[in-house]
Amino acid sequence: MTTSLEDVAKALVDSPKLVLATHENPDGDAIGSLSALHRMLVADGHDALMLLGEGDDPGEEYFFLVDWDQVVREAPPASEGHTIVLLDCGNAERSAAKDLDLTDRLVINLDHHHDNTRFGTHNFVMPEASCTAEIVWMLADLMNLEIDKRTAESLYVGLITDTGRFMYGTASSKAHLMAADLIGKGVDVPEIFQRIYEGIAIERIEFLARALGKIEQLCEGSLALVWLSRDDYDEVRAPDGWSEGIIDYLRSIEGTRVAAVIREPKDTPLRKRISLRSSDDGVDVSAIARSGGGGGHVRAAGFSSELDREQLIELISDGIAEQIGSPSPRI
Numbered sequence: 051m052t053t054s055l056e057d058v059a060k061a062l063v064d065s066p067k068l069v070l071a072t073h074e075n076p077d078g079d080a081i082g083s084l085s086a087l088h089r090m091l092v093a094d095g096h097d098a099l100m101l102l103g104e105g106d107d108p109g110e111e112y113f114f115l116v117d118w119d120q121v122v123r124e125a126p127p128a129s130e131g132h133t134i135v136l137l138d139c140g141n142a143e144r145s146a147a148k149d150l151d152l153t154d155r156l157v158i159n160l161d162h163h164h165d166n167t168r169f170g171t172h173n174f175v176m177p178e179a180s181c182t183a184e185i186v187w188m189l190a191d192l193m194n195l196e197i198d199k200r201t202a203e204s205l206y207v208g209l210i211t212d213t214g215r216f217m218y219g220t221a222s223s224k225a226h227l228m229a230a231d232l233i234g235k236g237v238d239v240p241e242i243f244q245r246i247y248e249g250i251a252i253e254r255i256e257f258l259a260r261a262l263g264k265i266e267q268l269c270e271g272s273l274a275l276v277w278l279s280r281d282d283y284d285e286v287r288a289p290d291g292w293s294e295g296i297i298d299y300l301r302s303i304e305g306t307r308v309a310a311v312i313r314e315p316k317d318t319p320l321r322k323r324i325s326l327r328s329s330d331d332g333v334d335v336s337a338i339a340r341s342g343g344g345g346g347h348v349r350a351a352g353f354s355s356e357l358d359r360e361q362l363i364e365l366i367s368d369g370i371a372e373q374i375g376s377p378s379p380r381i
C-alpha cells in the first residue's frame with residue numbers, strides 16, 4: 051500500500067515513541083537521512099531513538115553526523131509500542147531491524163529504491179528522489195520541522211554521496227535546489243567535502259592501490275571487476291568500509307558497462323557482498339542484483355551471496371548478456 055507524504059507526517063505526529071533505522075552497512079544517504087530525521091523529530095518534542103545493529107556503524111567519516119548517545123543496538127520490545135521508521139531501506143531483510151518482528155507494529159517505510167518491497171504499514175517510495183535525504187527534506191517542509199546547521203549537514207551528506215557529488219542522472223534540478231536550501235541553512239561546502247572525501251589515511255590509499263591492481267576485465271571489456279579477499283583486508287588491516295568508492299574507478303574505465311566489487315566481509319567472509327554499478331541505462335544492475343537475492347537502483351545495486359567465484363561471475367555476466375544481448379563469455 052502506498053501512503054502520501056501527508057499521511058506519513060500524520061503517522062509520525064501520532065506516534066508517541068519512535069525508533070528510526072536504516073539499511074545494514076549504512077552509506078552516506080542512510081546515515082544522513084537517519085540522523086537528520088532523528089534530530090528534527092527530537093527537537094520537535096518527539097521521543098525518538100536511532101537503531102544501528104552491532105557491526106552496522108557507518109564509515110568513520112560519517113561519525114560526526116550522529117548523536118551517538120541516542121543510538122541503541124537493539125530495538126525496544128514491541129510491547130513498548132514504538133513506531134518503526136525505516137529509511138533508505140529497500141526491503142525489511144536488509145534493515146538493521148531485520149531481527150525485529152515487524153508484524154503488529156506501525157512501520158513507516160521512506161525510500162527511493164524503485165524495487166522497494168513496500169514492507170511497511172505506511173510506504174512512501176519515490177524512485178525519482180535523488181536520495182532518501184531528499185524525502186526527509188520534503189517531510190521537514192511539510193511538518194514544519196526546523197533544519198538547523200547540523201541537520202542540514204546530514205541531509206547534504208546524503209545528497210552528495212547518493213548523487214556521486216552531483217554527477218549521476220539523479221542530480222536533478224530539485225536536488226540542486228535542495229543543495230541551495232541547505233547551504234542557505236549553514237552548510238559549509240568545502241568543509242563537508244573535506245570531511246567526507248579528504249584527510250584519508252595513507253593506508254587507505256595503499257588499500258585502493260592494491261584493489262586497482264586486481265582489476266579484471268571480463269565479458270569483452272563490458273564488465274570491470276575487483277575481488278577483494280579477506281587477506282586483502284587483513285594484510286593492511288583495512289576496515290570493510292574502505293572498499294567504498296573503488297567501484298567508481300572501475301565504472302570509469304573505457305568500455306565498461308557494468309562495474310562490480312566483490313568483497314569478503316569480516317563478520318561473514320563466506321557470504322560475499324557484491325556491489326554493482328552500470329555506466330548507462332542500457333543495463334539495469336538492480337535486475338542482476340535481484341537474481342542474486344538483492345536489489346537496488348537501475349544504476350547502483352547490490353546483493354550478498356555464498357556462491358563461489360565461478361558461479362558469481364557467471365551470474366553477473368549472464369545478467370549482462372541477457373540485457374545487452376552479447377554471448378555470455380565464461381571466465
Ligand SMILES: [Mn+2]
Nearest residue numbers: 079138181182
Ligand atoms: Mn539512498
